[in-house]
Amino acid sequence: MRKLCPSCQKPKVLFASELEALKYIKSRRNKAANVHLKPYYCEACQAWHLTHKVR
Ligand SMILES: [Zn+2]
Numbered sequence: 001m002r003k004l005c006p007s008c009q010k011p012k013v014l015f016a017s018e019l020e021a022l023k024y025i026k027s028r029r030n031k032a033a034n035v036h037l038k039p040y041y042c043e044a045c046q047a048w049h050l051t052h053k054v055r
Contacts, residue, residue: 007044015039015048025050 005012015021021039028037037050 003045005042005045005049007042012042012045012049014045015050018048021048021050 002011003014004010013024015024018039018041025037025039037052039048039050041047042049
């Protein structure tokens with residue numbers, strides 16, 4: 001599910017839809033409560049990535 005993103009030049013997890021991304025975030029939240037993940041659409045990959053926001 002990981003792919004090198006041509007836009008940010010980093011291996012990114014790809015999701016086919018925002019819903020898939022949100023489901024993934026939900027499953028991750030329990031483990032890392034301080035990490036805030038947000039889905040965003042990447043036009044280079046034509047898929048959804050996650051941003052990591054660490055407080
Ligand atoms: Zn991308």
